[in-house]
Amino acid sequence: MPVTTTVITGATSGIGRETAIALAKKDHSLYLLVRDTAKGEALKHEIILATKNKNIYVVPCDLADLDSVRNAADILKSSLLSINVLINNAGGIFAERQESKNGFEMTFAVNHLGHFLLVQCLLPLLEKGQARIINVxxxxxxxxxxxxxxxxxxxxxxxxxxxxxxAKLFNIYFTRSLAIKYGPKGINAFALHPGLVNTGFGTGLTGIGKLLMALARPxxxxxxxxxxxxxxxxxxTRIxxxxxxxxxxxxxxxxxxxxxxxxxxxxxxDLSLGLVEPYLN
Structure with missing residues (x-):
């Protein structure tokens, strides 16, 4: 039976971590795109120990740095012939306006633009793998x-x-655009709401945002x-x-x-394609 090759962002904590463990148990060959490689390596060894699946790989990737995203894609293109599943899981909320390394507002950069570039760079592998792209x-x-x-x-x-x-609306826009543009080439795309999950999400919020998160936690x-x-x-199957x-x-x-x-x-x-164009070459 062919091995399923899966790439996932944001796998070192929360629902990304649980997703990675579950798919490793199903014998997926996993490529963990992580900002913190030490945490990525720790998760890799944890997964191998728990599942006996040794096909777990760590790839450095900071979604707030488009050069890092492109480099991660280059690593994958040099290592793989195809990708079957891409899970764009990483995201975040920021209490104050911040800018990414490339000068973009951080929420937009991490939740949307980094993943947009990643998909653009990986399209040849995604087409070969008749991939599913899953956007959280x-x-x-x-x-x-x-x-x-x-x-x-x-x-x-x-x-x-x-x-x-x-940014989360943009995830849905992105999903529908992918389905329309690349469905004829065998790529399918899905967006999802995971639920109100008790993770580290929102820990940096202040004021009313912090209060709302505290009230919701129970x-x-x-x-x-x-x-x-x-x-x-x-x-x-059959979705x-x-x-x-x-x-x-x-x-x-x-x-x-x-x-x-x-x-x-x-x-x-169109706007996203224009913003990432300098990083596609």
Whole structure:
């Protein structure tokens, strides 16, 4: 039986970690794209010990640094003939406006643009592997009111939650664009909400954001439970017809009205392609 080659970002904690362990148990050959390679190596050895699956590899990748993303893709292209599953799991929320190494607003960079570049760089391998691309979004996308004239939050007061919600809406836009553009080439794409998961998410928030997270914590689910929809999408058979859809609790659900906006979706694609173009060569 052919080995399934899976690439996952943000695997060293939370639902990414649980996803990686579950897929290793299913004998996937895993490539862990991580910012902290020491944590990545520790997870690698933990997975090997727990699952006896030795096909676990660590690749340095900082999604806030587009040069790092491109270098990670180059490593994968030099090591692999194809990729069967790509899980864009990493993300984050930032209390104050920060800029990435490349000068982009950090929420936009980490949650969207880094993954956008990663996919663009890996397209030949994804096509060869007839891949599934799984984008971890959030119900926070429902609060989004994207301003394409101020993606970097320089012209208006920064809001951590609005920036995060917009980035999660962009995950859904990205998913639908991938399904439409690359479905004919055998690539399928899915977006999902993992649930309100009790991880380190939001620990840097202050003020009302910190209070809201504290109030929500007793109602949060475990990382293992939160990973179940991602795991389902990586393993399920006969779901190609649902490519481009948004999932919650392993089922297709309706995203927000804004998520169906084709003009916004196409504009995001064009803007993103222009921003990453210098890193594609």
């Amino acid at each position: 979004s959030s119900e926070a996308h429902r609060m989004a009111k994207p301003n394409f004239n101020d993606l970097q939050w320089t012209k208006r007061p920064y809001s951590a939650w609005k920036a995060y919600g917009t 109602f949060m689910i475990s990382a293992e439970t939160g990973a179940q929809t991602t795991i389902y999408l990586a393993l399920a 190609d017809a649902k490519s481009g859809k948004y999932f919650k609790n392993r089922e297709v659900v309706s995203a927000s009205t804004a998520a169906t906006n084709q003009v916004g979706r196409d504009r995001l694609w």
